[in-house]
Amino acid sequence: MSPVESLSLDTEFNLALQCEPREIERARLALLNFLAPAQLPDRTIYRVELVAEEILSNIIGYAFTGLPPATIALSAAVVARDVVLTFEDNGRPFDPVAAPEPTRAEAHASKVGGWGISLVRRFADRMYYERRDGRNLLEIRIALDTDATR
Amino acid sequence: MEILVTDVSDRVTKVTLEGRLDTSGVDRVETKFLAACTTGGSHALVDLSKVTFIASMGIRMLISASRAMTLRKTKLVLFSPQPTVSDVLNHTALGDVIPIAADEKSAIALIEV
Numbered sequence: 651m652s653p654v655e656s657l658s659l660d661t662e663f664n665l666a667l668q669c670e671p672r673e674i675e676r677a678r679l680a681l682l683n684f685l686a687p688a689q690l691p692d693r694t695i696y697r698v699e700l701v702a703e704e705i706l707s708n709i710i711g712y713a714f715t716g717l718p719p720a721t722i723a724l725s726a727a728v729v730a731r732d733v734v735l736t737f738e739d740n741g742r743p744f745d746p747v748a749a750p751e752p753t754r755a756e757a758h759a760s761k762v763g764g765w766g767i768s769l770v771r772r773f774a775d776r777m778y779y780e781r782r783d784g785r786n787l788l789e790i791r792i793a794l795d796t797d798a799t800r
Numbered sequence: 801m802e803i804l805v806t807d808v809s810d811r812v813t814k815v816t817l818e819g820r821l822d823t824s825g826v827d828r829v830e831t832k833f834l835a836a837c838t839t840g841g842s843h844a845l846v847d848l849s850k851v852t853f854i855a856s857m858g859i860r861m862l863i864s865a866s867r868a869m870t871l872r873k874t875k876l877v878l879f880s881p882q883p884t885v886s887d888v889l890n891h892t893a894l895g896d897v898i899p900i901a902a903d904e905k906s907a908i909a910l911i912e913v
Contacts, residue, residue, distance in 0.1 A: 675824040696853065696884050703822050703855045754893045758863055765892045766856040772891045 663726040667706070669719045674706045677724055688728055690794065697773040697792050698726075698733055704766040705737050705746070705788065713741025713786070732775070732791040740785045746770065747779045801825030805836045812911055813842040814904075818850035821858025830861050837865040837876060843911045844869065845904065849880035854888050866898045875899075879907035 663684040667673040678699055685698065702724070709722055723738040746767045757764035770777070776791040801819035808814045815836045819825055837844045846862070866876045879901040881889055889900060901907035 671823055671827070674822070678822075693884065699822075699853060700855055700888075703857075707823050707855075707857065754896060757892065758897055764856065765859055769856055769888065769891060 661727065663724075665724045667722040667724060669710050669714050669722060671707070671710055673710070673722075674703060677702060677706055681724075681726055684726055685728075685733070690733070694733065694792065694794055698735065700773050701735060701770050701790055701792065704770050705735075705790070708744075708746070708766050709737065709739050709741060709786075713739050713744060715742070717741060731794045733794070735790045735792070737788045737790075738785055743781050744786060745779045745781070746788065747777045801828045803829045803832050803836070805832075807842075808845065808908070811842050812845060812908065813837075813840070814845045814847060816847040816850065820853040821851055821861065822853060822855045823857050825853075826857045826861050830864075833861060834865055834868065838868045838872060838874075841872065841874060843875045844877070845907045845911065846876065846878045847880060847904065848878055848885060849882065851885055852882065854885045856892075859888070859892050859894060862894065862898060875911050877901055877907045877910045879904055 663681070665677060665680050667677055681698060681702060682695070685695065690698075706722070706724070714720060720740050723736075725736045727734050749767050751768055751771075752764055757768065770790065773792070774790045775793040778789045780787045801817070801821070801824070804816040804818070806814050806816070813836060815833065817829065817833070844865070851858075862876075862878070869876045877899045878889075878894075880903055881900065889895065894900065899907075899910045901910055
């Protein structure tokens, strides 16, 4: 049995975050701590870190502009052969799955990380978005088995 | 995130970045990095060999420096990115706006073009 398979499927990680940029690093370190027993390949860890960084910086930077600060929920689990990251916030509606891919000129001209969602698409395998009860729910799956070919 | 600035010659500065170019890392080094690239009228070589991670905030920082240097008619060249960092640079087509060299010698050659 590989280290990944030895993780219990009901092992889950949950973290409440404040709407502050410094929370991204706290989330990253907590995620690494949670995933450490799985001994994932460096490439998978890179993909997890990149997805978490881009989605959280997007939520913190945009979701609550003009709105009262709120908490953001991040959860993670290893399900079958996927790392599953779930982001939940009650900020303004934003569906990154449907967001158009920026042109190179648009992204290069952006003052704040114009490539973020595009990078998530590149490094993740599947994304699901839903607006439910005034909350953005975003699930992102990173398949372990695609690492060898990506 | 660490930054080391050294003079290669009287017209070329080398900036070595070490660590993670994510939100936290960019926040720590951006002011010093932009100053290193734009002060003194020198061209800048940026050694990425010790950068272990880059996200869109890091891409934005590099593009900001490139724009500021273009206004000053100086050049910015990146060199020696690690494979995972290189993957991000390729996806974001950073090479369209900033030359990326395999090593320092090639980077110096691009400055001198």
